[in-house]
Amino acid sequence: RDGTVLVTGGAGYIGSHAVLALLDAGWKVVVVDNLVTGFDWAVDKRAKLVVASIEDEAVVRQTMRDEGVIAVMHFAGSVVVPESVSDPLKYYRNNTVASRSLIESAVAEGVKHFIFSSTAATYGIPEQVPISEDSPKSPINPYGMSKLMTEFMLRDVAAAHPINYCALRYFNVAGADPQGRSGQSTAGATHLIKIAAEAATGKRAAVSVFGTDFATDDGTGVRDYIHVTDLAAAHVDALDLLIARPQESHTMNCGYGRGFSVMQVLDAVDRVTNRTIERRMEGRRAGDPDALVADNSKILATLPWRPKHDDLEGIVKDALAWERALAERG
Ligand code: UDP
Structure with missing residues (x-):
């Protein structure tokens, strides 16, 4: 190269x-x-x-x-x-x-x-x-x-x-680099998995669930993580x-072409940590769509790229490992 x-x-x-x-x-x-x-x-x-x-x-x-x-x-x-x-x-x-x-x-x-x-x-x-x-x-x-x-x-x-x-x-x-070399370090994050990782490591008391009346199976927003x-x-x-x-x-x-709801994400975090994060049901954020899932047929047809980490618990595990490393760093 x-x-x-x-x-x-x-x-x-x-x-x-x-x-x-x-x-x-x-x-x-x-x-x-x-x-x-x-x-x-x-x-x-x-x-x-x-x-x-x-x-x-x-x-x-x-x-x-x-x-x-x-x-x-x-x-x-x-x-x-x-x-x-x-x-x-x-x-x-x-x-x-x-x-x-x-x-x-x-x-x-x-x-x-x-x-x-x-x-x-x-x-x-x-x-x-x-x-x-x-x-x-x-x-x-x-x-x-x-x-x-x-x-x-x-x-x-x-x-x-x-x-x-x-x-x-x-x-x-x-998620974060599986070898622990980088991750999401920005303070004041707003993204669900980062917030949940902060809650799981004790940086916050609970996770807010923004909206429970979306047109999805369990009423919470669905995203392609x-x-x-x-x-x-x-x-x-x-x-x-x-x-x-x-x-x-x-x-x-x-994207991976499949979606998980907020509840499914928090369930995955609970499974990984073997604990229960407190969930606070709240109203919708302005402008949040019900579901955002990629049709990824184009990238699959155009690039040799194939997902290697398409596993919600794995994403959560890597995000958590990085969050713990950040906490130790202080
Ligand atoms: N969400 C939530 N609580 C949070 C952060 C996000 O319930 O503390 C929900 C949000 O309403 C959306 C999904 O989680 O349905 C993903 O939101 P995020 O901000 O991570 O990404 P976005 O899809 O908005 O870019």
Whole structure:
């Protein structure tokens, strides 16, 4: 594997796992991260870390030149949906405007391939579940819109310049590196499995169940939880595809194609810990759809990628192991 991959947001949750997957596959990696939400210790020592904003064109372009960057994996961005509603301009800046600057640097430096962290939030409330890539895109929050706008930029740029791209639309990412090298470290997490892991390790007293009257079997929300290590592996395979077929670009869902309810997730946590986490039934959060499950037939048909960690208890176990390691770290 020749050349270096520039990973933005490589000090963050998903980015740090992608760095591990790339290094394990034999790639050289340079991370650009401003460490606003990421941690320098989350970046594997085999990678180089440049602490900078992706909007700092001088630094980004110099890094691309100095390191011989052939591809960008772009994870940097803001990801808290309710915050995107209260502060939309932050999201259009960090996710859309900053991406524009990064893409411009990549084009200017002749970087050939671009892999983008997109999201199931681009679909909004789906008309049909499982959701295929060509379903209507009608985001219901600025987060989803800020990501969709970046997808549109990439489409148009790839038509105009010698660069191809893959946009991966993530469903619910959870878990941690099974070897314990990284995990979700962000304080103030809002995601269910992270919250449940915090409850299981005594960081919080209970887990709120947001909504019990959804149109699902047990009334709680259903999501397609994908192990972060599988997600990271999909990026490495996507890069191989972009290199092998430089004329093609792709947009693909990343999920397992099956869903679990909030109750099923909490049951799994209880089984793994052999304890009972207190559940507090509460009202719905604004804008939560009943069910979000990926139609993953496209990624299965396009990449050699196959899920290796499609096991809810395994995802929970890895998330818990990381949570315990974080607690020990203090
Ligand atoms: N959820 C919950 N309690 C929590 C966090 C999440 O009941 O403390 C529910 C949420 O309503 C949704 C599912 O768990 O049905 C997954 O939510 P999460 O925030 O993890 O991801 P999202 O699907 O919103 O991106």
